[in-house]
Amino acid sequence: xxxxxxxxxxxxxxxxxxxxxxxxxxxxxxxxxxxxxxxxxxxxxxxxxxxxxxxxxxxxxxxxxxxxxxxxxxxxxxxxxxxxxxxxxxxxxxxxxxxxxxxxxxxxxxxxxxxxxx
Amino acid sequence: xxxxxxxxxxxxxxxxxxxxxxxxxxxxxxxxxxxxxxxxxxxxxxxxxxxxxxxxxxxxxxxxxxxxxxxxxxxxxxxxxxxxxxxxxxxxxxxxxxxxxxxxxxxxxxxxxxxxxxxxxxxxxxxxxxxxxxxxxxxxxxxxxxxxxxxxxxxxxxxxx
Numbered sequence: 001x002x003x004x005x006x007x008x009x010x011x012x013x014x015x016x017x018x019x020x021x022x023x024x025x026x027x028x029x030x031x032x033x034x035x036x037x038x039x040x041x042x043x044x045x046x047x048x049x050x051x052x053x054x055x056x057x058x059x060x061x062x063x064x065x066x067x068x069x070x071x072x073x074x075x076x077x078x079x080x081x082x083x084x085x086x087x088x089x090x091x092x093x094x095x096x097x098x099x100x101x102x103x104x105x106x107x108x109x110x111x112x113x114x115x116x117x118x
Numbered sequence: 119x120x121x122x123x124x125x126x127x128x129x130x131x132x133x134x135x136x137x138x139x140x141x142x143x144x145x146x147x148x149x150x151x152x153x154x155x156x157x158x159x160x161x162x163x164x165x166x167x168x169x170x171x172x173x174x175x176x177x178x179x180x181x182x183x184x185x186x187x188x189x190x191x192x193x194x195x196x197x198x199x200x201x202x203x204x205x206x207x208x209x210x211x212x213x214x215x216x217x218x219x220x221x222x223x224x225x226x227x228x229x230x231x232x233x234x235x236x237x238x239x240x241x242x243x244x245x246x247x248x249x250x251x252x253x254x255x256x257x258x259x260x261x262x263x264x265x266x267x268x269x270x271x272x273x274x275x276x277x278x279x
Contacts, residue, residue, distance in 0.1 A: 019195070022221060029223040029256035030249070075252060090140070090257070091132035098130050098144045098242075100166035104156055105148040112152075 015059035020044070021052050025075065028062060032074035137251040146240045150209060150232035153240045157211060157230065163189075181206060187213070201225075209233065223253025 015021055024038055039049040053073055056062045062073050130144045146153050156162040158181035168174030168191060176190035181203065188200040201215035204227075211230045216222070231243040248254040 019219075023219055025256050026221050026223055026253075029252040075256075091130060091142070094132070094142050094144075095130040096169065097166055098146075100169065101153075101156060102146065104162050104166045105146060105152055108152055108156060108162065109148060 012059045012061060015055050015061055018052070018055075021056055024049070024052055024056065025061065028073060028075045032065065032072040034070060034072050038073065138249070138254045139245055139247040140254065140257070141243060141245045143244075144242045145235055146242060147238075148240060149238060150234055150240045153242060154208070154211065154232045158206075222248060222257055224249040226253075 016025075020042065023042075027033060027038060027041075035046060035050055035053065038053070039046045042049060053062065057064065057073070061076060063076050064071050064073055130142055133141045133143070156166070158179055160177040160179050163179065164174040164177040167189060168177075172191040172193045174189055175192040175196075176188065178189075179185070179187040181187075183203055183206050186200065186202045188198065190196070190198045198218045199215055200218070201213050203211065203213045205212040209232050211232075212228070213230075214225050214227050216225050226249065227247045229245045229247070231241075233241045233243070235241045248257060
């Protein structure tokens with residue numbers, strides 16, 4: 001089976017590639033919210049936010065709850081859990097950071113030894 | 119749940135502990151005092167927390183309990199982090215941090231321990247406690263977006279197995 005044949009994955013990756021949509025997910029991680037609530041911190045129109053929410057919903061990352069005339073959006077915990085794999089990327093970022101720290105520590109050591117000798 | 123690397127020593131290990139925290143561990147061939155100092159001196163910090171793709175253009179650290187810090191990364195998608203130190207001892211730094219734009223679901227509390235490894239080196243243990251389980255999950259989702267290419271690699275390996 002090829003990666004591009006996996007249902008849903010492409011949509012989820014494409015949805016997450018956009019910074020506004022990641023910010024919307026981050027906001028929803030603090031609890032459900034209406035389109036009006038979600039649009040407030042952004043300098044873009046409500047229809048544009050609605051479009052981003054539609055992309056996230058089609059990717060299966062969020063869902064709409066019907067509450068009278070209100071339509072709050074919320075995260076789909078199962079879908080988010082499936083994205084745990086993203087932690088592998090965090091680990092690699094931290095590993096790269098720690099490799100740079102190794103080099104910085106070596107230089108700090110050399111400087112300390114130089115100071116001690118002079 | 120342990121995200122274990124497959125290759126090269128020394129490596130950074132990531133463990134998802136409890137409901138809302140992530141813990142990174144790494145061994146360094148330098149004593150705790152030096153490793154801790156590299157976390158508080160701007161000249162050192164900007165070189166390892168900044169990178170070629172995201173250079174740190176501003177790094178201010180008041181490395182005392184109650185002191186604050188601010189990091190600014192330049193580049194196409196510039197971002198910043200700021201926070202306050204709650205505790206600084208010879209073996210531990212506790213601080214609160216937040217990013218702008220926010221991608222960690224609000225303030226995260228970070229406990230970094232610098233323990234002797236018994237061979238002259240340091241075992242670094244950094245626990246990041248997010249505001250909620252959902253915040254931690256969304257950090258994972260962001261990581262996936264940032265590391266999309268790597269995610270594809272791993273998935274292909276998984277499917278080939």
